[in-house]
């Protein structure tokens with residue numbers, strides 16, 4: 577399965593985040609040995625344990641909701657935080673990145689699903705953050721793009737329209753705030769059930785778990 581997905585992604589210059597949450601290091605290593613280097617986790621404590629147990633050339637992505645008081649644990653090594661959904665969180669990431677003498681790459685998470693429970697910003701809230709003078713003072717974070725989760729549904733046209741919405745938010749933010757920022761190029765969308773639609777709609781990072789690892793308990 578890894579090979580099939582990797583081939584389709586490479587045709588579109590997109591990358592795979594192998595979502596290894598709930599699976600132990602022993603399940604991750606076979607993918608690593610096949611060349612996969614980007615892994616995604618949604619809980620800080622679990623990420624921490626796997627970071628310690630596994631090879632250090634893995635790029636760890638935090639894809640789940642992040643509480644400010646936990647940023648310090650992952651700041652020394654995390655490669656990309658997909659789930660920035662508030663200015664306060666961004667400030668804390670900047671503070672911890674500075675302490676570690678790093679620049680931490682982040683994505684802004686948007687609420688695109690019709691479900692109520694998902695985290696994420698509106699385009700207006702994001703514009704508020706990006707136009708805040710305090711934002712331009714933050715030298716230890718870099719906003720590299722956007723992330724979103726579509727509604728969990730069999731209705732493919734709904735899913736597609738939500739991905740189109742995220743792409744249009746990306747385009748609009750890029751032209752308003754990132755015109756001269758080539759690093760603002762990531763659109764993190766697509767999971768096991770909808771990654772092919774996401775790819776058609778412009779995804780650059782797909783986050784796939786169960787399709788690679790089987791169902792989670």
Ligand SMILES: *Cc1c(COP(=O)(O)O)cnc(C)c1O
Nearest residue numbers: 595618639767768783784785786
């Ligand atoms: C668990 C998770 C995924 C992967 O889900 P699958 O359906 O198993 O591919 C992707 N993104 C986020 C934010 C997740 O929490």
